[in-house]
Amino acid sequence: MENESNLSSLDKTILYTIRIPALLQKKIDSHLQILKVLKHPEKNQHKWLLNAIHKKLLKEVNSQEISKSTNLNVKLDDDLADQVDKRISQINRVYPSYSKKQWLLEAIEEKLESENDMVQNKLAQFRK
Amino acid sequence: MNILEKRKIQYSISVSQAFQKRLNQHLFVIKKLLRPGCTKEAWLTEAVKEKLKRDKPNIVVEGEKRVNLRLNLITNQNLEERITKIRPFHYSYSKKKLILEAIHEKLEEDGEPIREQFSKYQCSLSASKEGG
Numbered sequence A: 001m002e003n004e005s006n007l008s009s010l011d012k013t014i015l016y017t018i019r020i021p022a023l024l025q026k027k028i029d030s031h032l033q034i035l036k037v038l039k040h041p042e043k044n045q046h047k048w049l050l051n052a053i054h055k056k057l058l059k060e061v062n063s064q065e066i067s068k069s070t071n072l073n074v075k076l077d078d079d080l081a082d083q084v085d086k087r088i089s090q091i092n093r094v095y096p097s098y099s100k101k102q103w104l105l106e107a108i109e110e111k112l113e114s115e116n117d118m119v120q121n122k123l124a125q126f127r128k
Numbered sequence B: 001m002n003i004l005e006k007r008k009i010q011y012s013i014s015v016s017q018a019f020q021k022r023l024n025q026h027l028f029v030i031k032k033l034l035r036p037g038c039t040k041e042a043w044l045t046e047a048v049k050e051k052l053k054r055d056k057p058n059i060v061v062e063g064e065k066r067v068n069l070r071l072n073l074i075t076n077q078n079l080e081e082r083i084t085k086i087r088p089f090h091y092s093y094s095k096k097k098l099i100l101e102a103i104h105e106k107l108e109e110d111g112e113p114i115r116e117q118f119s120k121y122q123c124s125l126s127a128s129k130e131g132g
Helices: A002-011 A022-037 A045-063 A078-094 A100-127 B017-034 B040-054 B073-086 B095-131
Strands: A013-021 A069-077 B008-016 B064-072
Touching: A013 A022, A013 A100, A013 B073, A013 B095, A022 A045, A022 A100, A022 B064, A022 B095, A045 B064, A045 B073, A045 B095, A069 A078, A069 B017, A069 B040, A078 A100, A078 B008, A078 B040, A100 B008, A100 B017, A100 B040, B008 B017, B008 B095, B017 B040, B017 B095, B064 B073, B073 B095
Parallel strands: none
Antiparallel strands: A013 B064, A069 B008
């Protein structure tokens, strides 16, 4: 009976709802689309997310390392900072919790993404 | 030059180590191979200017997406334990942060081999079409 209750408690799941940036969701979607074409066992989003968490936990528990968060300093001149503020207040009318940090991170991510091919091509040329 | 023109406002954003590493690697290639003399500050300012240009005032940005995750009790316990270990070093570290880092890391690690596998698959598809 005790085993049974243990088993049933192991079967229990906890539901988390997290909000992730739209850009990240797009990345996940396009990655999963490729996995679907390749008939990869991780083609299901939920399975893929769970594996990401398991992989990270396993990696960190084995290394005993504490993942550091680092600060990134973005310096903007007055005029540019003002334009960013205006943009955020426009967005906040629709998404009140949207932050400046989120917008700045998206700007950096989008630039990284747009220059990625160029950088990879240059690296490939350099390696030849 | 006017004093106001020189004034800069600094934003300090906390990012994961993996993100910082990716950004530094990208900037290293930019500085060494593509645009010598380009600084991190200039590149970050460009990123902001480019996004401002892209973001038209009448276009509403896509907000955040909700993702549901069902974790079993063991995984949940492992997550909680991990957060408890990290908290003394980073008091604002959260379960959400860990999950987001896990997603970024997996995308980073799996991205390249999966893309290679996909291009091989596309090559084999086009070869079989030509053959057939």
